[in-house]
Amino acid sequence: MRPSTWAGARPSPGPRRLSYRLSRALWVAACLAPALLLFTVVVAYPILSAMAYSLFRWDGIIRGGFAGLANFRRLFGQYPYSARMLTAFWHNVWTFVLTMVIQNGLGLLFAALLAGRTWGAGAYRAIFFMPVTLSLVIVGFLWQLFLNPVWGIVNKGLALIGLARLTLPWLGDAHTALVSIVLVNAWRWVGFPTIVFLAGMQAVPDEYLEAARLDGAGSGAIFRRVLLPLIAPQVNIIVILTFIGAFNWFELPYVMQGVTGEPNHATDVLGLLFYRSAFGAVDTGNPDVGLGSAIAVVMFALVLAFSSIGAVYLRRREIEA
Amino acid sequence: MERRAWVAVLAVALAAGLCPAGAAGQGQAQMTFWSWRGEDRAFYEGMIKQFEAQNPGTSIEFQTYKPTEYSTVLSAAMQAGKGPDIVHLRAYGALQPFARPEFLVPLEDKVPELKTFARQWLDGARSRADGMVYGVPFAVQGLVIFYNKKMLQSAGVAPPKTWDQFIAALKALKDRGVTPLANGGKEGWTLEIAMGVLGPNFYGGTNFYEAVTRGQTTFKSPQFTEALAKMQEIRPYMSSGFMGVAYTDMQQLFINEQAAMFIGGIWELGYFKSQNGSLDIGVMPGPVARAGDAPWISSYDDGNYGVNARSANPSLALKFIRFTASREWGQAFTDQLRQISAVPGVVIHDPQLQEVQTWMRHATPYIMLVGFRWKNPTGSELIQSDLQGLFAGRMTPQQVGEDVTRGLSTWFEPFRGQ
Numbered sequence: 001m002r003p004s005t006w007a008g009a010r011p012s013p014g015p016r017r018l019s020y021r022l023s024r025a026l027w028v029a030a031c032l033a034p035a036l037l038l039f040t041v042v043v044a045y046p047i048l049s050a051m052a053y054s055l056f057r058w059d060g061i062i063r064g065g066f067a068g069l070a071n072f073r074r075l076f077g078q079y080p081y082s083a084r085m086l087t088a089f090w091h092n093v094w095t096f097v098l099t100m101v102i103q104n105g106l107g108l109l110f111a112a113l114l115a116g117r118t119w120g121a122g123a124y125r126a127i128f129f130m131p132v133t134l135s136l137v138i139v140g141f142l143w144q145l146f147l148n149p150v151w152g153i154v155n156k157g158l159a160l161i162g163l164a165r166l167t168l169p170w171l172g173d174a175h176t177a178l179v180s181i182v183l184v185n186a187w188r189w190v191g192f193p194t195i196v197f198l199a200g201m202q203a204v205p206d207e208y209l210e211a212a213r214l215d216g217a218g219s220g221a222i223f224r225r226v227l228l229p230l231i232a233p234q235v236n237i238i239v240i241l242t243f244i245g246a247f248n249w250f251e252l253p254y255v256m257q258g259v260t261g262e263p264n265h266a267t268d269v270l271g272l273l274f275y276r277s278a279f280g281a282v283d284t285g286n287p288d289v290g291l292g293s294a295i296a297v298v299m300f301a302l303v304l305a306f307s308s309i310g311a312v313y314l315r316r317r318e319i320e321a
Numbered sequence: 322m323e324r325r326a327w328v329a330v331l332a333v334a335l336a337a338g339l340c341p342a343g344a345a346g347q348g349q350a351q352m353t354f355w356s357w358r359g360e361d362r363a364f365y366e367g368m369i370k371q372f373e374a375q376n377p378g379t380s381i382e383f384q385t386y387k388p389t390e391y392s393t394v395l396s397a398a399m400q401a402g403k404g405p406d407i408v409h410l411r412a413y414g415a416l417q418p419f420a421r422p423e424f425l426v427p428l429e430d431k432v433p434e435l436k437t438f439a440r441q442w443l444d445g446a447r448s449r450a451d452g453m454v455y456g457v458p459f460a461v462q463g464l465v466i467f468y469n470k471k472m473l474q475s476a477g478v479a480p481p482k483t484w485d486q487f488i489a490a491l492k493a494l495k496d497r498g499v500t501p502l503a504n505g506g507k508e509g510w511t512l513e514i515a516m517g518v519l520g521p522n523f524y525g526g527t528n529f530y531e532a533v534t535r536g537q538t539t540f541k542s543p544q545f546t547e548a549l550a551k552m553q554e555i556r557p558y559m560s561s562g563f564m565g566v567a568y569t570d571m572q573q574l575f576i577n578e579q580a581a582m583f584i585g586g587i588w589e590l591g592y593f594k595s596q597n598g599s600l601d602i603g604v605m606p607g608p609v610a611r612a613g614d615a616p617w618i619s620s621y622d623d624g625n626y627g628v629n630a631r632s633a634n635p636s637l638a639l640k641f642i643r644f645t646a647s648r649e650w651g652q653a654f655t656d657q658l659r660q661i662s663a664v665p666g667v668v669i670h671d672p673q674l675q676e677v678q679t680w681m682r683h684a685t686p687y688i689m690l691v692g693f694r695w696k697n698p699t700g701s702e703l704i705q706s707d708l709q710g711l712f713a714g715r716m717t718p719q720q721v722g723e724d725v726t727r728g729l730s731t732w733f734e735p736f737r738g739q
Contacts, residue, residue, distance in 0.1 A: 061396040061418045080698050080728045149562025150570060150579075169565025172507040174713060260702070262509055263564060264709040277697075279393050283510040284702040286414055286694070287396070 047300065054293035061287060071294040081277075081291065085298075087265055088273045095182055095269065096246035103186035104238055107193030112223060114194070115201040125198070129191035136188070140255030143184045147171050171256060174266035181267055185252050193238045200231030236314040240307055247303050250275065260284060270299050350634045352381045352641070356409035357391035364657045372644055379637060381407070392418075399424050399629070406632040407641055410456050410625045412445035414694030419627070420448035420455045426628040427453040431639055434646035434664075441684065442663045445622025449695055456625025457646045458663035459654065463587045463677050464517040464619040464687065470601040472499055472581040480605050484522075484551065487608035491558035494581050501558040503580035505566020506712045509705025515584045516552060516708060517619035517687050518607040523548035526617035526685040534692045536735020541722040549711060549718035556712060564713055576600065587677050588623075591659035604673045606680050618677070620684035621691055622663060696732040703728040 054071050057064035075081050110128055114121045131139065146152050147170040155167040170180045204227060212222045228235075250271030253261055259276045261268030276285060278292020356365065362383065369381045384405065386394050392411070396418060398404035408425070410416050419425055428446075429435055435443065435454060446456035468480060473490070476497045481487040494501040506512055521529075524544045532538045533545075540546075560566055560580065572589070574580040576596045583589065593602055606616035626645045632638045644650055651664025659671055661678055669675045686692060693700025703725045710716030716724075730736035 059418075061400060078731055080703070080724075080731075144567075147565070148570060149565035150560055150574065155562070167562065169507070169562035172505070172562070172565030174709075174715060258508060260509065260706060262507060262706075262709065263713065264509075264706050264715065280415070282388060282392075282411075282415070283513075284705060285697050285699050287392070287418065288697050291697070 050293045050296045050300075053289055054297050056290055058288060058290040061289065063289075067290065071290040072298075074291060075294045075298070084265065084268065084273055085270075085295070088261070088268045088270045091178055091261075091267065091269050092247050092249065094178065095185075095249055096243055098179065098182045099186060099242050099246055100239070102183065103190050104193045104242060106186070106190050107238070108197055110190070110194040111197035111201055112227070114198050125195070128194050131188045132191045134188065136251050137255055139184065139188050140252055143187075144171065144256055147180060172263055174264050177257065177263060177266045181252055181256050184256070185249075188252075196234050196238055197231060200234035201227055204230045232314075232318040236311075236318055239314060240310055243307055243310060244303055247299065247306075270295065270302075274299060350379045350637050352379070352406035352632070352634055352638060354381050354383045354407040354409070354641075355391075355395060355405035356383065356385050357388040358409065359385040359387075361658055364654070367657075368644075368650065368653060372641055376637070376640070381641070395419070402631055404629050404631070406629055406634060406638040408627045408629055410446075410627045412456075412458070412622045412624050413690055414696070414699060416446065416456065416625065417449060417695060420446075420453075421450065422453075422630060424630055425455040426630050426632075426635070426639070427451075427455060428457065428628070428642065429454045432457060432643050432646050434643060437665050438646075438663060439665065441620075441686070442622040444691070446625040446627075456627040457642055458622040458625050459645065460588075460623040460658075460660045461663050461681070462621055462623050462687075463661070463681050463684065464514055464585070464607075465587055465677060465680075466518060466605050466607065467575065467583040467585060467589065467593065468603045468605065469575070469578055469581050470603045472578065473603070476581075480603060481608055482605075483612050484608045484610055488554060491555065491582075495558055500560045500574065500580040501582060502555060502560070502563075503566075503571045503574040503583045504555075504559055504563065504585075505568075505571050506559075506564045506709055507567040507570075509709050510701070511568050511571065511585075512708035512712060513689065513701060513705050514586060515555075516549075516704065518584050519552050519555070520545075520548045520607075520688070521617035521619055521685045522607050522609045522614065523551050526683075530686050530688055530692060533688075536733070539722070539736055539739050540725040540729075541719070541739070546718040546722045549721055553711065553718070564709070572596075587674065588660060590671075590673060594659075602673065604676060615683045616680065617683060617685040618680045619687040620681055621687040623660075693729060693733070698728045698731065700725065700729060 053063075055067060055069070057067040057070070075085055110124075114125055118124070146154050149155060149167070149169040149172065154170065158164065158167050168176055170176050208226055208230070209222060212226050217225065248271055249269050253267050253269055253272055254275070257263075257267040259272055259281045261272045274292055274295040277288050277295055280287035354365070354369070358365070362385065365383045369383055373379050373381065391409075392415065395404060395408065399419060408419075410419060410425075435457065438458065442458040442461055443454055446454045446458055448455060472494070473480065476494050476499060478490045478493050479486075481490045491501040504511060504515055524547075529538070529542075529544055533540065533542075538544070556563075560574065566574075571580075571583060571585075572592070575583040576593060578597075578600065583593075587604075590602070590604070593600060606618055609616050626642055628635065628638045628642050646664060648664055648666055651662035651667040654660065654662040654664075655667050655669055655674070659674065661667075661669065661674060661681075669678055689700035689704055704721070707716060707721040707724050711718065711721050726736050726739055730739065
């Protein structure tokens with residue numbers, strides 16, 4: 001059925017073209033409604049209700065009166081929350097930077113190596129991607145065993161090659177704990193940027209590379225001047241995903257370092273701070289939904305703001321390139 | 322044809338939905354009992370069978386949730402006006418969100434057995450807001466030191482009584498190439514437990530507890546910080562890389578006889594015995610400062626049983642709760658779970674538990690749990706992280722005292738401006 005027939009059945013108050021437009025708009029709205037409804041219920045409503053929760057006083061699990069911005073004032077102005085917030089925030093930033101350099105740097109390197117006609121590239125691709133498919137809890141548990149100071153293979157291996165003085169309680173030492181779990185995270189995820197970059201590189205027509213080679217460009221120059229600009233869209237999406245991942249990081253720190261980001265908050269990130277504030281923890285704190293929601297709102301605002309700015313900026317660069 | 326089949330299926334489904342199974346028999350009462358103690362299922366189901374036999378027509382379903390998710394699941398259900406008839410509840414601060422008449426039934430005048438319970442355990446079931454008791458305490462815990470008798474004997478070490486003997490014993494063990502202490506610092510709560518064992522004999526047990534909870538002193542007082550300084554003396558006797566040793570690692574080290582002592586809670590005893598039958602375990606209280614002093618044992622109510630205020634069978638649920646407060650229940654609890662029941666008059670057969678029970682006549686409240694877990698930031702939250710700082714050598718005892726006092730001052734009025 002054509003939409004105009006349906007609209008035409010009614011006496012139209014205005015000119016025919018307007019009624020056609022109106023009916024078209026109605027049709028579009030009707031088609032969008034299911035998706036919009038789903039989005040509202042599943043995405044918009046929880047976000048908005050968290051925002052609303054953050055404006056109330058909470059007595060345990062029971063909502064008290066309207067509190068204005070009191071929860072936010074506590075979060076930013078009252079010890080220990082203000083200190084925890086800052087610590088956690090810097091840990092997120094640090095996670096982003098380290099992940100960009102280590103995980104995505106390695107991903108780029110692996111992709112470049114696999115894009116060439118390396119012998120057994122298919123097998124390597126599968127191997128690099130394998131940890132991505134492992135369950136996160138298993139990854140966390142496995143590496144906890146490897147890094148265990150008493151019977152872990154990392155320290156045993158170091159001792160075996162005569163580096164016994166380098167053995168550390170990796171996950172229990174405040175200096176090494178965060179870097180250790182960032183590395184574990186990179187171990188798990190490195191296959192993902194590798195595959196994405198590789199797909200981008202394989203889409204680059206061979207003629208471009210050949211032309212560059214004929215002009216006398218070395219492989220370094222080809223990588224920097226030809227390959228990298230052409231995979232800019234892939235790089236951009238990985239940067240944005242890494243950013244979102246780093247600022248919403250929760251699962252691996254939770255599995256490996258507990259809900260307080262042990263030791264001594266050395267691996268605390270905003271996700272953990274949010275979780276334990278909102279829901280409490282068996283051996284430590286009580287639930288405080290107001291404070292937890294305030295943290296959630298701050299996290300949401302941070303991620304939204306930076307990823308939109310990042311997306312616009314990177315997109316512009318992509319076009320210029 | 323196909324459509325008709327669907328209609329039939331729907332009709333059957335609807336009819337089934339309209340007639341819940343319980344409505345069939347007269348006088349049937351179905352109740353649910355929620356818990357986070359999945360490992361104690363056999364005990365609870367056995368006791369439920371007994372109750373069902375004495376109350377024909379009753380059936381109780383014991384349903385467990387993951388300990389870490391239990392409070393969230395329970396609070397969501399309670400807020401929605403649902404939840405189980407009988408509720409396993411935590412104690413002290415973690416009980417507070419539920420301890421109100423719209424969620425739970427106040428029990429003091431409904432369960433006469435509670436009058437015989439020790440006041441210090443009932444305080445774990447009391448609401449801070451209205452002072453009423455909302456649960457029957459089920460177990461009491463004491464914090465002690467476990468030791469491997471064989472390992473101590475072969476090092477020629479007698480179980481130490483004073484602090485000096487304790488340090489000398491640790492040193493003798495270390496000189497023999499034995500890891501003296503299984504304890505680690507990866508999880509802050511295990512350090513808080515260690516403080517519960519080693520601290521009170523130096524900060525002065527209940528006297529300090531009373532003073533600090535009344536606001537007459539703070540955690541900055543030398544009494545407390547000197548106790549922390551004492552604690553630091555055990556660091557050389559923990560395993561190398563102890564800051565990376567987690568709770569389960571500690572347990573494995575002790576069970577596999579790779580470490581001679583384990584500073585922990587009495588609840589470990591049953592697990593240790595079940596994991597290694599040939600392990601000859603001794604138990605001792607935290608060492609005292611001077612010979613002849615009575616050692617303090619940090620103790621607390623572990624949790625409670627309560628009745629949902631919205632239960633459809635309130636009188637039957639109360640009957641079950643009275644059963645949990647009976648001597649019969651307490652005796653079975655102690656015999657089967659190797660834990661100390663809070664029910665008075667229970668006879669303990671296990672020799673180690675018996676000893677601990679005797680020491681618990683000189684019990685002192687486990688300081689942060691009993692005194693400072695009512696609001697956020699809790700004393701436990703603060704001290705756990707600070708003890709990790711202390712044991713890693715990143716904080717001094719004075720800094721720990723200052724940080725705890727400062728953190729608590731956000732809600733504990735007497736610490737304001739201190």
